[in-house]
Amino acid sequence: MKLNPLFPTVETLAINTDLYELTMAAAYFEGGHHEEHATFELFARKLPKRRSFLIAAGLEQALHFVDNIRFTKQAVDHLRSLDVFKSVRSDFFDYLRQFRFTGDLYALPEGTVFFSGEPILQVTGPIIESQILETCLINCINFQSMVASKAARLSLAGKGRSIVDFGSRRAHSLQAGILAARASFLGGCSGTSNVLAAQEMGIPVHGTMAHSFVQACGDEKKAFELFYQVFRENSILLVDTYDTLAGLEKAVQIGHDIKGVRLDSGNLAELAFQAREFLDRHGYQNTQIVASGDLDEERIHSLAMADTPIDAFGVGTDLAVSTDAPTCDLVYKLVEVIREGRTEPRIKTSQGKSTFPYRKQIFRKVGKEGFAGDVICKWDEEIKIPEGAEPLLRKQVENGRLIARVPDVSEIRAHVQEQLSQLPSSFKLLHSVEEYPVQYSDQLIKVQRELTEMHPHSTTI
Amino acid sequence: MKLNPLFPTVETLAINTDLYELTMAAAYFEGGHHEEHATFELFARKLPKRRSFLIAAGLEQALHFVDNIRFTKQAVDHLRSLDVFKSVRSDFFDYLRQFRFTGDLYALPEGTVFFSGEPILQVTGPIIESQILETCLINCINFQSMVASKAARLSLAGKGRSIVDFGSRRAHSLQAGILAARASFLGGCSGTSNVLAAQEMGIPVHGTMAHSFVQACGDEKKAFELFYQVFRENSILLVDTYDTLAGLEKAVQIGHDIKGVRLDSGNLAELAFQAREFLDRHGYQNTQIVASGDLDEERIHSLAMADTPIDAFGVGTDLAVSTDAPTCDLVYKLVEVIREGRTEPRIKTSQGKSTFPYRKQIFRKVGKEGFAGDVICKWDEEIKIPEGAEPLLRKQVENGRLIARVPDVSEIRAHVQEQLSQLPSSFKLLHSVEEYPVQYSDQLIKVQRELTEMHPHSTTI
Numbered sequence: 001m002k003l004n005p006l007f008p009t010v011e012t013l014a015i016n017t018d019l020y021e022l023t024m025a026a027a028y029f030e031g032g033h034h035e036e037h038a039t040f041e042l043f044a045r046k047l048p049k050r051r052s053f054l055i056a057a058g059l060e061q062a063l064h065f066v067d068n069i070r071f072t073k074q075a076v077d078h079l080r081s082l083d084v085f086k087s088v089r090s091d092f093f094d095y096l097r098q099f100r101f102t103g104d105l106y107a108l109p110e111g112t113v114f115f116s117g118e119p120i121l122q123v124t125g126p127i128i129e130s131q132i133l134e135t136c137l138i139n140c141i142n143f144q145s146m147v148a149s150k151a152a153r154l155s156l157a158g159k160g161r162s163i164v165d166f167g168s169r170r171a172h173s174l175q176a177g178i179l180a181a182r183a184s185f186l187g188g189c190s191g192t193s194n195v196l197a198a199q200e201m202g203i204p205v206h207g208t209m210a211h212s213f214v215q216a217c218g219d220e221k222k223a224f225e226l227f228y229q230v231f232r233e234n235s236i237l238l239v240d241t242y243d244t245l246a247g248l249e250k251a252v253q254i255g256h257d258i259k260g261v262r263l264d265s266g267n268l269a270e271l272a273f274q275a276r277e278f279l280d281r282h283g284y285q286n287t288q289i290v291a292s293g294d295l296d297e298e299r300i301h302s303l304a305m306a307d308t309p310i311d312a313f314g315v316g317t318d319l320a321v322s323t324d325a326p327t328c329d330l331v332y333k334l335v336e337v338i339r340e341g342r343t344e345p346r347i348k349t350s351q352g353k354s355t356f357p358y359r360k361q362i363f364r365k366v367g368k369e370g371f372a373g374d375v376i377c378k379w380d381e382e383i384k385i386p387e388g389a390e391p392l393l394r395k396q397v398e399n400g401r402l403i404a405r406v407p408d409v410s411e412i413r414a415h416v417q418e419q420l421s422q423l424p425s426s427f428k429l430l431h432s433v434e435e436y437p438v439q440y441s442d443q444l445i446k447v448q449r450e451l452t453e454m455h456p457h458s459t460t461i
Numbered sequence: 462m463k464l465n466p467l468f469p470t471v472e473t474l475a476i477n478t479d480l481y482e483l484t485m486a487a488a489y490f491e492g493g494h495h496e497e498h499a500t501f502e503l504f505a506r507k508l509p510k511r512r513s514f515l516i517a518a519g520l521e522q523a524l525h526f527v528d529n530i531r532f533t534k535q536a537v538d539h540l541r542s543l544d545v546f547k548s549v550r551s552d553f554f555d556y557l558r559q560f561r562f563t564g565d566l567y568a569l570p571e572g573t574v575f576f577s578g579e580p581i582l583q584v585t586g587p588i589i590e591s592q593i594l595e596t597c598l599i600n601c602i603n604f605q606s607m608v609a610s611k612a613a614r615l616s617l618a619g620k621g622r623s624i625v626d627f628g629s630r631r632a633h634s635l636q637a638g639i640l641a642a643r644a645s646f647l648g649g650c651s652g653t654s655n656v657l658a659a660q661e662m663g664i665p666v667h668g669t670m671a672h673s674f675v676q677a678c679g680d681e682k683k684a685f686e687l688f689y690q691v692f693r694e695n696s697i698l699l700v701d702t703y704d705t706l707a708g709l710e711k712a713v714q715i716g717h718d719i720k721g722v723r724l725d726s727g728n729l730a731e732l733a734f735q736a737r738e739f740l741d742r743h744g745y746q747n748t749q750i751v752a753s754g755d756l757d758e759e760r761i762h763s764l765a766m767a768d769t770p771i772d773a774f775g776v777g778t779d780l781a782v783s784t785d786a787p788t789c790d791l792v793y794k795l796v797e798v799i800r801e802g803r804t805e806p807r808i809k810t811s812q813g814k815s816t817f818p819y820r821k822q823i824f825r826k827v828g829k830e831g832f833a834g835d836v837i838c839k840w841d842e843e844i845k846i847p848e849g850a851e852p853l854l855r856k857q858v859e860n861g862r863l864i865a866r867v868p869d870v871s872e873i874r875a876h877v878q879e880q881l882s883q884l885p886s887s888f889k890l891l892h893s894v895e896e897y898p899v900q901y902s903d904q905l906i907k908v909q910r911e912l913t914e915m916h917p918h919s920t921t922i
Binding site: 003004005019023024026064065067079084087131139143166170171176177182193194199209216241243317322323327333339350353405 | 462464465466467468469470471473474476477478479480481482483484485487488489491492494497499501521522524525526528529536539540543544545548549588592595596597599600601603604627629630631632633634635636637638639640641643654655656657658659660661662666667668669670671672673674676677678679687688690691692693695701702703704725726727778781782783784787788790794795798800805807808809810811812813814863866867916
């Protein structure tokens with residue numbers, strides 16, 4: 001019997017998408033619009049709840065997609081077979097078979113802090129191509145940005161203590177587990193439990209033991225001894241299968257060089273103080289205390305504020321699914337169309353979902369206190385650029401060819417640290433009440449107002 | 462430059478896992494325990510918030526994993542290179558190279574309704590093998606069960622109206638998008654927007670158009686005309702890019718056979734009534750109204766209760782990430798070990814995380830009103846089985862070989878419908894206050910009590 005693991009593959013990238021990307025593509029093609037150039041931008045309409053900043057992540061996987069998207073014969077045959085495409089001419093399917101992305105792509109470097117309304121990725125090229133990229137681009141950037149932002153919050157809450165990703169089992173699919181390991185490392189975690197992610201990216205890998213090991217051995221002491229016999233100074237002993245303090249008593253009979261003990265239940269603050277005192281008293285000053293078990297940034301913050309002697313936190317579900325905000329709700333919107341050599345602005349005026357027109361650039365002011373406000377302007381607008389402000393969107397792909405160097409995860413992680421060091425403290429609070437100042441340029445505001453006034457009655461934009 | 466998409470593959474299944482599964486495996490091996498048999502069970506400690514039942518899903522992918530897990534040379538070489546394994550003898554790595562799962566696996570058929578505490582999957586076999594499966598099994602079943610349960614809630618809330626999965630862009634990875642399409646169809650959705658999922662599983666695929674298409678064409682009327690020219694009676698026109706009623710006015714100039722119009726913003730209830738009246742008045746009685754835009758079961762329930770004339774709902778984020786409960790928090794726990802021919806029960810007594818010992822079976826009573834309560838008992842316990850009660854856990858894998866027929870998605874979907882029809886209404890409310898009766902057998906309660914009393918001081922279990 002053929003069991004389908006439903007793995008994504010490079011061959012199926014093009015149709016791992018929403019049908020409407022392809023129906024619109026067919027309509028553009030039939031209407032002769034497919035070579036008209038357009039710009040789409042990816043951004044967050046508003047920040048998820050409790051977030052005062054986000055961290056851009058997932059660009060490497062997005063670039064892989066853009067570089068490798070092809071419609072295989074099998075995919076095109078499948079599309080042809082769908083009732084909805086029955087009146088579409090054969091030329092369109094021939095077009096798909098030779099499809100390549102030939103446009104330009106700009107993006108914030110991975111690890112850059114961003115705020116609502118800011119385009120973090122921008123695609124300029126034939127409208128049919130830029131449209132077809134939509135679903136996968138959102139998918140790649142939305143998830144990893146969500147996890148990287150969560151990891152940054154957890155790390156800030158931990159005040160320097162290590163946070164380790166334990167989320168693979170609860171991540172939404174096997175791929176989500178690997179991507180979550182990547183994004184959480186970028187965001188500030190010190191490692192992951194996922195062996196494959198570690199192998200693929202050189203991320204430090206961590207692991208202890210499960211309760212089942214203690215239960216299986218039938219006796220905590222025997223379990224600890226066996227584990228220590230194999231792993232020596234790398235041993236981290238899980239002490240709470242039955243009674244934590246009784247577990248600790250056994251741990252201190254094992255060997256002074258054990259690396260750590262892990263607490264996974266109960267009152268972690270109380271237990272950690274007791275454990276530290278107990279370990280120290282028995283000469284285990286170098287033994288670390290690792291805590292896990294339904295942790296989130298609130299609990300970690302409380303534990304860190306109380307100076308609880310916990311050296312590292314293992315965070316599973318809350319990190320890999322970002323429980324309190326399981327999406328960044330990124331959207332990918334058309335902002336301009338080039339028609340007969342003329343750049344025409346585009347907006348939506350749908351209730352609660354209106355957008356700013358034109359291809360944009362972001363400039364970030366940096367003062368003595370760090371980031372001091374962003375300005376979003378029209379791409380080619382002549383504005384007075386604040387001194388020292390650098391444009392944030394950088395060219396990644398030119399005429400369909402990757403031109404940027406793709407940094408490795410350690411470089412990106414360092415960039416995040418540098419970014420966070422420049423973000424003023426008031427925006428790094430767990431419950432920030434201030435909003436980082438993001439300003440639209442006069443020209444953007446003017447054009448948006450004009451276009452909004454023209455709609456719904458105008459049909460010219 | 463090599464860009465890494467971080468796709469899961471069949472070759473990397475074995476190390477797409479938490480490191481501790483492999484450190485424990487090494488310790489079992491070194492301790493000579495690896496051939497001892499044990500049983501692990503997968504279950505939800507408690508139901509996620511607002512859930513009064515869950516639907517088991519993801520078994521096909523779990524079985525694929527169990528059937529295909531192998532440690533490649535590359536994976537083993539990587540493990541060998543890790544500092545933590547430096548003292549592990551070479552025999553263990555040789556063991557991994559020839560690793561196969563050789564045990565038995567029982568599970569609820571996909572689509573079965575289940576409740577907290579109930580083992581939905583059970584692995585019996587050499588402890589080292591059963592342990593190594595943990596992370597991937599949880600990953601496969603947890604995510605799809607979460608989405609299938611969400612889809613069932615959405616479908617119940619919609620009172621017979623179609624719910625379509627639009628979640629691929631916000632799913633946590635490309636794979637999560639495909640799996641969410643599968644699980645949501647099982648749970649009751651009528652289709653998906655994901656073309657690949659549709660191709661792989663024969664799920665109906667749906668799509669309309671995006672605002673960008675209307676914006677790009679520069680004029681709603683032109684956009685509608687072009688789309689209709691290509692898609693005729695399959696055309697669903699998005700009418701809210703600027704002003705919904707003005708959009709509708711243009712839609713009724715297109716052709717009486719258009720399939721539908723889509724509303725994606727604003728007051729959906731009000732707009733749907735206005736749209737229905739307007740469409741009917743213009744002779745578009747057969748034109749469907751599709752609604753989308755940040756929908757969840759609460760909003761759909763309100764719209765359905767008000768008899769809003771909406772024929773189908775497109776649900777994206779809320780379905781694919783189950784926003785209000787983005788995990789089922791399934792756990793995989795050791796319940797017994799067979800040592801020297803004797804079956805020894807195993808429990809955890811960790812605070813708030815205690816478990817029931819022994820390999821179990823579930824019997825579900827079915828009365829005239831449908832499901833009438835479950836009994837969880839010891840696998841071989843002689844209990845008075847309620848009349849007509851069938852054992853829920855079915856053998857899927859025997860001695861490592863798949864023996865069950867794996868149903869296709871339509872069969873599973875029908876099973877879900879049948880299950881829901883038997884679940885009494887009080888448990889199908891959006892905010893159920895009643896708890897479905899699940900009873901543990903006398904023997905399980907007795908043994909759990911005895912073992913709990915023995916701990917933490919006993920070391921014999």
